[in-house]
Amino acid sequence: MxxxxxxxxxxxxxxxxxVSKDAEIxxxxxxxxxxxxxxxxxxxxxxxxxxxxxxSIPINVLSDxxxxxxxxxxxxxxxxxxx
Amino acid sequence: xxxxxxxxxxxxxxxxxxxYSQSFFNVVLEEIISSTEAVINGRPTILAGTNNYxxxxxxxxxxxxxxxxxxxxxxxxxxxxxANGTYSIHVELEQAISRFLQxxxxxxxxxxxxxxxSILSTVVGPKDIVILDADCHASIYDxxxxxxVQVYRFRHNDMADLEKRLKRLTKxxxxxxxxxxxxxxxxxDRAPLKEIADLKKEYGAYLLVDEAHSLGxxxxxxxxxxxxxxxxDQVDFVIGTFSKSLGSVGGxxxxxxxxxxxxxxxxxxxxxxxxxxxANIAAARKALEIIEKEPELRERLWANANMxxxxxxxxxxxxxxxxxxxxxxxxxxxxxxxxxxxxLLERGVYVNMVLPPATPDGTALLRCSLSAAHTPEQVEQIxxxxxxxxxxx
Numbered sequence: 325m326x327x328x329x330x331x332x333x334x335x336x337x338x339x340x341x342x343v344s345k346d347a348e349i350x351x352x353x354x355x356x357x358x359x360x361x362x363x364x365x366x367x368x369x370x371x372x373x374x375x376x377x378x379x380s381i382p383i384n385v386l387s388d389x390x391x392x393x394x395x396x397x398x399x400x401x402x403x404x405x406x407x
Numbered sequence: 408x409x410x411x412x413x414x415x416x417x418x419x420x421x422x423x424x425x426x427y428s429q430s431f432f433n434v435v436l437e438e439i440i441s442s443t444e445a446v447i448n449g450r451p452t453i454l455a456g457t458n459n460y461x462x463x464x465x466x467x468x469x470x471x472x473x474x475x476x477x478x479x480x481x482x483x484x485x486x487x488x489x490a491n492g493t494y495s496i497h498v499e500l501e502q503a504i505s506r507f508l509q510x511x512x513x514x515x516x517x518x519x520x521x522x523x524x525s526i527l528s529t530v531v532g533p534k535d536i537v538i539l540d541a542d543c544h545a546s547i548y549d550x551x552x553x554x555x556v557q558v559y560r561f562r563h564n565d566m567a568d569l570e571k572r573l574k575r576l577t578k579x580x581x582x583x584x585x586x587x588x589x590x591x592x593x594x595x596d597r598a599p600l601k602e603i604a605d606l607k608k609e610y611g612a613y614l615l616v617d618e619a620h621s622l623g624x625x626x627x628x629x630x631x632x633x634x635x636x637x638x639x640d641q642v643d644f645v646i647g648t649f650s651k652s653l654g655s656v657g658g659x660x661x662x663x664x665x666x667x668x669x670x671x672x673x674x675x676x677x678x679x680x681x682x683x684x685x686a687n688i689a690a691a692r693k694a695l696e697i698i699e700k701e702p703e704l705r706e707r708l709w710a711n712a713n714m715x716x717x718x719x720x721x722x723x724x725x726x727x728x729x730x731x732x733x734x735x736x737x738x739x740x741x742x743x744x745x746x747x748x749x750x751l752l753e754r755g756v757y758v759n760m761v762l763p764p765a766t767p768d769g770t771a772l773l774r775c776s777l778s779a780a781h782t783p784e785q786v787e788q789i790x791x792x793x794x795x796x797x798x799x800x
Contacts, residue, residue, distance in 0.1 A: 363764045367541060367560065371568070380575045382557040406578075 327351065327396030331377075331403075335396045338372050351393035379403060427745050431760035434752075441465055442654075442780040447757060455775045455789050456759035460624050460732055461704045462780025463654025463694040473655075476689035484682045488515075489671065492682030500692045501659070507695060508630055508645055510661035512668055517683050519619055519648025520546040521676045522658030526615070526644055528554035529674040531584050538572050539586040540564065542593065542767050544617060547586050553676075556584075563591070563767060566602050573610040583612040584643075589621030589632035593767055593774065595733030597625070600632050604641035615644040623652030623698045624732055629705055649691040652698065657683045657691055708732055708779040711786050715777060718790035722797050735761070735772040736793070738800055744771035747799040754792040 327335075336349050343349070343359045355361040361369065370381050373395070379402045389395050424430045436454075438446035442462040443454050463469050476496065486492035501513040516522040527550025531537055537556050539547055542563040551558045559576065561569040569585070576583060585607055587598040600616065607614045618631035626634030631647070633639045643664060649657035660667065670677060698704070709732070716730040725737040738744035741762065748760045751773070759774040766772050775789065 362769070364769050367562070371562070378575070380559050380572055382559055384552075384555075384558055 327393045328400050331399050332393065332396040334376060335373065335392060335399065338376060339369065339392065342369050342372065349392060351391065351396070353392045354390055355392065355395070356390075373399065377403060379406065424745065427749055431745075431748055434757065443778055443782075443785055445757075447752065450755060452752065452755045452757050453781075453785050453788055454757050455777070455781075456757055457778070458620070458651040458776050459654065459778050459780070460620075460652045460708055460776070461654070461694070461698065462778050463652065463690075463697065465780070466654070466694070466697060468697065469654060469690045469693045472689040472693040473686040476685035480685035482686070483684045486681060487678055488682045489678045494682075494685060494688075496685060496688045496692065497682060500688050500695075503692055503695055504647075504659050504661055507628075507699065508661045509639065510645065511663045512665060513659055513661040514667060514670060514677065515683065515688070516658040516660070516677060517680050518656060519646070519650055519658035520549075521680060522646050522648070522660050523547050523617065524550040524553060525670060525674040525676040526646065526660050527551050527556070527586070528676065529670050530644070531556040531582065533557070535582040535584065536576055536579065537584050537586055538569065538576065538612075540588065540591075540598065542591050543586055543588060544592060544619070547617065563594075564596065564599055566599060566606070569603065570606055573606060573612065577610050577612075583610065584615055585612050586615045586617070589616055589618040589625060590731060590733060592620055592733065593761060593765070593772065594727040594735055595620075595731030596728045597621075597632055597635075597731075600636040600638055604636070604638040607641060613643045614641060615646065616642050617646040619646070619648045620651060620733060622647045624705065624708065627702075629698045629702070649687065649694075653691045653694040655687045655691040655694065657687050704779040708777060711777045711779070711781050711783070714783065714786050715775065715790060718787075719793055722790075722794055724793065724797070724800055732777045734775040734777070736775065736800070738771045738773065741771045743799045744773060747796040748773055750796040750799070751792050754795060756789050756792040 332351060339349050342365060347359055374380055377399055385398050389398055434447060436445040436447060442459050442465040444451055445454055480494060484492040497515055501515050505513040516525055523546035527547060531554060533555040535556050537551050538559045538561060540563055541560040559572050561572050587603055590597060616633055621631040623629045625632050633642045643662060645661045647659050649655040712732040713730050716734055719726055727735045738747060751758055761772040761774050763769045
C-alpha cells in the first residue's frame with residue numbers, strides 16, 4: 325500500500341533526527357536492517373512520531389512495520405481512525 | 408528459509424561468549440549451602456542475584472510445612488484448579504492473601520507468570536486499552552498479547568508521558584487499564600504510584616500493580632508499594648508471586664472487584680494448567696505468616712541493600728536511581744561486563760548478567776539482589792569483589 329506523500333516526507337524528517345546522518349532514507353528503507361533501529365531507538369522514534377501527529381501507536385502494530393513506508397501507512401490509518 | 412534459521416543470531420551470540428572461562432548461560436548451582444551460598448565450579452559462592460529477598464527457602468518452618476504437606480497430600484495435584492486441583496490449602500491460602508492485602512477476592516495461580524497471563528488475557532480484550540510502563544515484565548506484555556488488547560507504552564516512570572497517552576486515548580471512550588510494577592526488576596526503582604493513582608482517578612481508568620519484587624519488601628506491613636504509597640484502595644488488581652520473598656513457586660491476583668471470581672471460569676491460563684503442588688502452597692502460606700510476624704526481616708534486607716548501594720556508590724559505579732534490594736551496576740561495554748561477571752564469580756560472588764534488549768537503556772547490567780539472610784560480612788565480601796573489578800566499568 326502506498327503512503328500519503330506528505331506523511332511520508334514528515335516521517336523521513338523525523339527519522340533523520342534519530343538515525344545516522346549519512347543514512348539514506350527512502351520509502352522502502354528497512355528500519356532495522358538498513359537504519360539499525362533497535363527496540364530502544366524504535367521507542368524514541370515512535371514517541372516523536374506520536375507527538376508530531378498527535379496520535380498513539382499501539383505496540384500491536386509494530387510487527388507490521390518493517391519499512392519507512394509501512395510506518396507512514398500506519399500513521400495514515402490511525403489519523404483516519406481519529407476523524 | 409529453514410525452520411531453525413531464525414535462531415542463527417542466538418547461536419552467533421553464544422559463539423561470541425566462548426572465549427570466557429564461564430558463561431552466565433550455563434551456571435550450575437552444584438550444591439545449595441544456604442539461602443545465600445551455593446557451590447559453583449566446586450567453590451563456595453555468595454549468591455547475590457537470586458531475588459531471595461527474605462531468605463524463606465531455607466526457613467525451618469517453611470521446610471517443615473512443605474514436608475508435612477507432601478506427606479499428607481502428596482507431591483502433586485495432577486489437575487487443574489477447575490477440576491480436581493483445588494485442595495483446601497489452595498482456598499486457605501487465597502483467604503490468607505485476601506486478609507493480608509485487605510482485598511475481598513484472591514485467586515492463586517501456578518506461577519507469577521501465569522497470574523499476569525491470566526489476568527491480562529481475560530480482564531481486558533480487543534476493545535479495551537492497556538497503557539503499560541515500558542519496563543514492565545514480559546509476563547505483562549505476553550498476557551496482553553494473548554488477549555489481543557490494544558497496548559500502548561509510556562516511558563519508564565514518566566508521568567508526563569503517561570498523562571499524554573491518557574489524554575489522547577480517553578477520547579476513544581473505551582476502558583483503559585494502566586499496568587505498572589511496584590519495584591522494577593532491572594533498575595530496582597519504584598513506580599511513582601501516588602501520581603499514577605491520581606491520574607487513574609482523573610481519567611477514570613483501572614490500575615494493575617505487579618508487586619512481584621515488592622511484596623514483603625515495601626510497606627510497613629510488607630504489603631508492597633501500594634501500601635507504602637498509601638493508595639491500596641486505588642489499585643484494582645494486585646499481582647504477586649510466591650517465587651521471590653515467599654521462597655516458593657506460584658502467583659496471585661487480589662482485587663475488590665467481585666467479578667475476579669468469574670476468571671476461574673473464563674481464564675484459559677488458569678483453567679488449562681495443573682494447580683500448584685501442596686508443598687509450594689504450604690511453604691508460601693507459612694512464609695506469608697512469617698512476613699506478618701517478623702518485620703525485622705524487612706529491616707535487615709534494607710540495611711543490607713543500603714550498605715551495598717552505599718559501598719558501590721563510593722566506588723563510583725553507575726547504579727540504579729535509588730537504593731533498593733535490586734542494585735543494577737551498569738557497564739557501557741558488553742565484553743567488559745562479561746569480564747567483570749567472570750571476575751566476580753572467580754572471587755566467589757554470583758550476580759545476574761543482563762544484556763540488551765532486556766536492559767532498559769542498551770547498556771549491560773550486573774544485577775545484584777540482596778537478601779535479609781545475607782550477613783554484613785557477606786555484603787562486605789560482595790562489595791570487595793566489585794572493588795577488584797572496578798577498572799572494568
